[in-house]
Amino acid sequence: MTRKENRISEKTIERLSVYRRYLKDLNKKGKDRVYSHELSQIVSGTAAQVRRDLMEVGCNGCSSKGYEISLLIKEISKVLDCSKKENIALIGVGNLGRALLGYFSGARDNYDIVAAFDNDPAKYNRIICGRRCYSMEQLPNMIDELKISTAILAVPAESAEKEAQNLIDKGIKAILNFAPRHITTGSGVFIETLDMTSALEKAIYFSRKNT
Amino acid sequence: MTRKENRISEKTIERLSVYRRYLKDLNKKGKDRVYSHELSQIVSGTAAQVRRDLMEVGCNGCSSKGYEISLLIKEISKVLDCSKKENIALIGVGNLGRALLGYFSGARDNYDIVAAFDNDPAKYNRIICGRRCYSMEQLPNMIDELKISTAILAVPAESAEKEAQNLIDKGIKAILNFAPRHITTGSGVFIETLDMTSALEKAIYFSRKNT
DNA sequence: ATCACGCTGTGCAATATTTCACAACTCAAG
DNA sequence: CTTGAGTTGTGAAATATTGCACAGCGTGAT
Structure with a gap:
């Protein structure tokens, strides 16, 4: 009964995605092994954190030679990806929506x-x-x-809640929200808000505070 | 010597920005007071967390009547804003860059x-x-x-590091990075990466895991 | 004036996340 | 074979963040 009640944290999932993207780059460049401290740099973390993250996907490093890149990609993908290609809907085809269509146009293996x-x-x-x-x-x-x-929400702030609720009613299970409004939901729907305004205001704040 | 070594956390700064935006909305609607539990809903947090956040900006609530909205806006702005309007540069005028220009075109009081x-x-x-x-x-x-x-970086992944380093060399103090590449810097420059790809992959992941 | 209610401010507990630190392991060289 | 340098895996400490719970206060009703 090795029930894997291994709820991987949101932060770890994010980093896994970042690792994988980088690993694919390395792979293209012909590299075939990587050390945890190399990966740690691209997420501004420590090597220990990387190793911990990688343990979550099945712990396949090897002392002194590091991790095998192609294997890592495979294992991370086993966690992140669905078996078949994931179909995504974009809601809102304004400036931002169109830019997102372009942005996500590249060769994505497992979603579109x-x-x-x-x-x-x-x-x-x-x-x-x-x-x-x-x-x-x-x-x-x-x-x-x-x-x-899964849906990407790129509508004006005023209609964000309404459209989000609509998506939820129609059975969408996760929303990536770009509207500057935090969506609240009682249901088990996952909502990730990328709040560009608060991100910019944060940057402005720290532009004065840092050193 | 009441030296305020009160380093406000990143998370709190983000929430303050979100509170303020909402408070301005409320203000426009003619509301003049607000309770912590009302604010807590828009950030999916608890009322206690909101009160804690607001304490950081100068603790001006009032029992049983809640917080005075216009005062709150003023105090939050005192923390978030510079005295004069902040000038921002956008690097990279592709699809995304143009969309960002549109997105940040609205009437922003303290940056542009x-x-x-x-x-x-x-x-x-x-x-x-x-x-x-x-x-x-x-x-x-x-x-x-x-x-x-402060600069917004919206260039392709390949040139992100180079341009970021360029910005840092030229004296930029904070970067809001949209390129799917995490920027590492030794200096005290603040870098916030909005990684849309990993955000989407996270959403996809949790669309399967939630419930 | 008194009381009950509802909200704030906050010490403290709980949780989440990161980092430290070290045993165990691999490999290469002597 | 033995040693040394370098890396992984991970328990435990450290830190960051959040939530609980309650004292204290203002307000309105009686």
Whole structure:
């Protein structure tokens, strides 16, 4: 009964994603092994922290030779990725939404924004960065059809809560929210808010405080 | 000697920014007092945490009537804002850079993106969302002239480190980095990376794990 | 005036996260 | 084979962050 009640922390998940991206780079450059202290630099952490993170995915380092990169990528992916490619929906095709379509256009192995949605009829059926824009009414159908469980929310602050609630009602399980409004939900839906405004204000604050 | 060695934590600073934005909204709606438990909802925290945060800015609540909104805004601003308007530089005028110019275009009281920079000569002197785009060579001059100490970095991953180092060399004190690469620096420069890729991968992960 | 209610301020406990530090291991060289 | 340098895995300490719980206070009702 080795029930893995190994709830990996949010911070660790974030770092795993960062490690993997870096490991893929290293792989391309022909490197095949890596030490924990090398990885620690790219997340501004300690080597011990990296080793701890990597233990969560199955602890496959080797003393004195470090970690095998391709194996690490495989193990991290086993944790982060679904077995099949994940379909993502983008809600809100304004400036930011379009930029996000471009940003996430690269060759992603295990997820892809497959459809965009907006309230503006002028945008319906337009194709932006290779993805078609649909009306919000079509959202439920598309969710079912494409088995979408994750959405990116890039709508104005005023409509963020409403749209988020709509997504939740339609069965979305996680939301990456770019609207400057923190979404509250009672349900078990995971909501990550990337608050660019507070991030910038924080940077401004520390630009004065640091040294 | 009441030296305020009161280093406010990063998390608290972020929340203060969120509180303030919400308080300004409330103010516009004509509300003039607020309770800690109301504020706690917008950051998914507890009322106690809010009160603690507010204590950091000068503890001006009042039993049973809550906090006076306009006073709170003033006190939070005293902490977050510089005395004069902060000038921000945007580095990288691609899709994302342009979207950010739009995003930060609203009426911001205490900071503003005043100039954009790019390596692409086709963009020089073009005006985007009201800001002129300059060549990277002009960066040092503009930093001096406009007293810029904070920059937003929206360049491709490949050039992120190089440009970041350039910014640091030129005297920038804080960087809000959107490139999917964690910037390491020995200096006291504050770097906040908004890693949209790892945020999305985290969301995808928890879309499967939650409930 | 008195009382009950609801909120703030905060010591303290609980939790989460990071770092330290060291035994165990691998490899290469002598 | 033995030694030494360098790395991993991890218990335990250290630190950071959050939540609990309650004393104290202002307010409005009686």
